[in-house]
Amino acid sequence: MKKIFMLGIISLLAILVAACSGGDKGSTTEASKDKPIIIKFSHVTSIDSVKGKAAEQFKKLVEEKTDGKATVEIYPSSQLYGDADELDALVSGNVHMIAPSVTKMVKLDPRWQYVDMPFLFADRDHAHKFFQSDLAKTLLNSEILGNNDIMGLEFWENGFKHFTNNKHPLQKPEDFKGIKFRAQAGKVLESQFSALGAGSATISFGETYAALQQGTVDGQENTFNNIDTQKYQEVQKYMTLSEHGRLDYGIFVNKPFWEKMPEDIRKQVEEALREATELEWQLAFDENAASLENIRDSGQVEILELTDAERDAFSAAFEAVYEEFGETITPELLDGIRDLK
Numbered sequence: 001m002k003k004i005f006m007l008g009i010i011s012l013l014a015i016l017v018a019a020c021s022g023g024d025k026g027s028t029t030e031a032s033k034d035k036p037i038i039i040k041f042s043h044v045t046s047i048d049s050v051k052g053k054a055a056e057q058f059k060k061l062v063e064e065k066t067d068g069k070a071t072v073e074i075y076p077s078s079q080l081y082g083d084a085d086e087l088d089a090l091v092s093g094n095v096h097m098i099a100p101s102v103t104k105m106v107k108l109d110p111r112w113q114y115v116d117m118p119f120l121f122a123d124r125d126h127a128h129k130f131f132q133s134d135l136a137k138t139l140l141n142s143e144i145l146g147n148n149d150i151m152g153l154e155f156w157e158n159g160f161k162h163f164t165n166n167k168h169p170l171q172k173p174e175d176f177k178g179i180k181f182r183a184q185a186g187k188v189l190e191s192q193f194s195a196l197g198a199g200s201a202t203i204s205f206g207e208t209y210a211a212l213q214q215g216t217v218d219g220q221e222n223t224f225n226n227i228d229t230q231k232y233q234e235v236q237k238y239m240t241l242s243e244h245g246r247l248d249y250g251i252f253v254n255k256p257f258w259e260k261m262p263e264d265i266r267k268q269v270e271e272a273l274r275e276a277t278e279l280e281w282q283l284a285f286d287e288n289a290a291s292l293e294n295i296r297d298s299g300q301v302e303i304l305e306l307t308d309a310e311r312d313a314f315s316a317a318f319e320a321v322y323e324e325f326g327e328t329i330t331p332e333l334l335d336g337i338r339d340l341k
Contacts (some may be wrong), residue, residue, distance in 0.1 A: 032310045038072075041072050041099075043076055047076045053280075054283060055160070061275055061276060080095060087107075090150060106282045117321065119314065123243075129341075135333065136155065139333075149256055163181075167236070167238075173195075176196035184202070191325065208232075223291075225287045
């Protein structure tokens with residue numbers, strides 16, 4: 001009798017729990033009047049960076065447009081996850097949104113190496129046309145990413161890269177021979193420097209200043225803003241305005257989380273992201289322009305510009321890179337990007 005009584009109590013408790021929970025396991029993307037959807041956005045730069053400012057604007061717009069039904073928790077400066085582990089954190093659902101350099105996606109899809117291909121983009125407008133193209137959507141919404149529970153939404157820009165070094169002015173391919181450059185990890189970048197007769201070493205961003213100062217490497221490639229904010233002008237003598245490659249970010253989200261979000265709220269969040277993206281593009285342009293003036297005003301670096309003939313000579317030297325990686329990145333993607341000019 002006691003056993004039957006206890007079973008009755010347990011059954012009653014189970015019914016009460018189910019009633020309180022609505023009979024559903026629940027979802028972190030189900031909004032309620034008292035419990036908004038929380039979007040965890042992790043990135044590796046500071047809150048004062050271009051990416052950090054755009055993320056804060058995204059948060060503000062999301063909360064305004066959804067009337068508080070969704071909110072964004074931002075974790076800047078690698079507070080939760082760094083470069084090496086943020087992608088795994090996204091896949092596992094520990095965060096819902098990240099904004100890595102697009103080169104980080106190469107581990108999943110080699111086509112993302114397009115960003116390192118030298119002289120692929122003619123100018124900033126050309127890059128923007130790509131960001132907004134159906135071609136870009138084939139990367140952002142690829143089956144490869146989807147199978148890993150990832151969805152790409154937007155591109156945020158950093159800008160064009162330029163060469164700096166301590167040896168001598170760099171205005172033609174042969175000037176690079178024997179010079180050693182710091183580079184991000186990547187086979188395309190190794191091939192780029194090899195095509196110029198230069199060496200390269202993979203050194204983390206945070207250790208680059210010391211490597212240049214100590215002579216571990218002679219030069220590096222970066223955007224104006226990165227050169228300026230990292231104070232490379234203090235440890236470099238020459239800068240060539242080459243615009244030979246790009247540094248850009250992608251906004252990626254956890255696909256199951258995103259797709260479970262109520263459609264009306266998801267549309268408002270995506271509208272907020274598009275508006276924040278426009279701000280990010282403008283901030284990147286303004287910050288790079290200001291940084292170039294800071295570098296000029298420092299008087300510490302000799303700044304060189306390339307003529308059309310000099311750019312053509314570099315393009316010819318870089319044909320070897322296209323021969324090596326053209327099939328891997330695919331002619332469809334590379335030719336498609338060129339055709340957007």
